[in-house]
Amino acid sequence: MRILYQFPLSHYCEKARWLLDYKELDYIAQNLTPGLHQAFARLKTGQNHLPILKDETHWVATSTAIAVHLDQHYPEHLLLGSTLSTREKILEVDLLCNELGQHVWQWLLTDLLQQDEAIETVLGENGYLRKFSRYSKPVIKTIMAKGFHLNDENRKGVSKKIQQIAQTLNQQFLSSTGCMVNSRFSLADIAVCSMLAPLLNIEGTPWELESSIHIHAETLALKNFLLDLPLGQYVVQTYVTHRNARVDWRGV
Numbered sequence: 001m002r003i004l005y006q007f008p009l010s011h012y013c014e015k016a017r018w019l020l021d022y023k024e025l026d027y028i029a030q031n032l033t034p035g036l037h038q039a040f041a042r043l044k045t046g047q048n049h050l051p052i053l054k055d056e057t058h059w060v061a062t063s064t065a066i067a068v069h070l071d072q073h074y075p076e077h078l079l080l081g082s083t084l085s086t087r088e089k090i091l092e093v094d095l096l097c098n099e100l101g102q103h104v105w106q107w108l109l110t111d112l113l114q115q116d117e118a119i120e121t122v123l124g125e126n127g128y129l130r131k132f133s134r135y136s137k138p139v140i141k142t143i144m145a146k147g148f149h150l151n152d153e154n155r156k157g158v159s160k161k162i163q164q165i166a167q168t169l170n171q172q173f174l175s176s177t178g179c180m181v182n183s184r185f186s187l188a189d190i191a192v193c194s195m196l197a198p199l200l201n202i203e204g205t206p207w208e209l210e211s212s213i214h215i216h217a218e219t220l221a222l223k224n225f226l227l228d229l230p231l232g233q234y235v236v237q238t239y240v241t242h243r244n245a246r247v248d249w250r251g252v
Contacts, residue, residue: 001026001027001028002020002025002026002027002028002053002054002055002056003027003028003030003053003054004016004017004020004027004028004029004030004051004052004053004054004247005030005031005032005037005040005041005050005051005052005053005054006029006030006031006032006050006051006251007031007032007034007037007050008029008031008206008249008250008251009108009206009207010050010051010105011101011104011105011108011194011195011197011198012049012050012051012062012063012101012194013029013050013051013063014194014197014205014206014249015051015063015190015191015194015195016051016053016063016066017029017245017247017249018190018193018194018243018245019063019066019067019070019079019187019190020053020066020070020246020247021243021244021245021246021247022077022079022185022190022242022244023070023074023076023077023079024076024077024246025070025074026246027053027247028247028252029247029248029249029250029251029252030251030252031250031251031252032050037050041061044059044061045059045060045061046061047061047062049061049062051063051066053066053069055069055073058073063191063194064091064094064095064098064187067079067080067094067187067190068080078186079186079187079190080186080187081181081182081184081186086181086182086186089181089182089188090180090181090186090187090188091187093169093172093180093181093188093191093192094187094188094191096165096168096169097169097188097191097192097194097195098191098195099165100162100165100166100169100195100196101194101195103158103161103162103165104162104195104196104198104199106158107155107158107159107162107199107219107222108198108199108207110155155218159218159222162199162222163222163225166196166225166226166229166231166232167229169192169231170229170230170231173192173230173231173234174230180192185242189238189242192231192235193235193238193239193243196226196231196232196235197235197239199219199222199223199226200223200226200227200232200235200236201215201223202235202236202239203239204239204243204245205239205249206249206250
């Protein structure tokens, strides 16, 4: 059985879930605890980050490496295209999306740390974190906030970087023919959609909100900026037409 080790709220893990779902592969989404996950990740893959895919005897870390692995072992529904030039273009978009994702994660964490429901998701439904939530909740908040919390000054800088990269990706989308690279859905489309989904509060994702009243004013402005771009509209539509989730993002 394939196991995807993940954080439910991570957009990089959403990207990995989507890769597996697009390939129509069975898997279990197994949650790890932020901070404590590092020992497990380093033991299995020699690095500290999730997602990690265990596929039989293969351990694969990072969403991009997972995409490469899946194409090598499960060639149906190619993620990286069938020609070298297409592969290079797709990986170029994916690389830019990984940079975008770092800025989105900084922005996202600042908002999520103010939402009890987000911390509740991290605690999970069962286990010791849930059982001793009175003590584990503040610890988890501290771990999540470490090195990521934005103040008013650097928040503006992160917003600017998100907008700049989004505009670059928007130009790439407009220069293509229906998808991010040429006319065929690929890793590039999944990467763009996954990285921007947290800012668009798309229905059915971990970042769906019941009401926009809960959105910080600056986050709402950033969301509206993205929705004014053809790229932002494409992301929303792509979730409707292509995000056929086979596993609950909440994990186990």
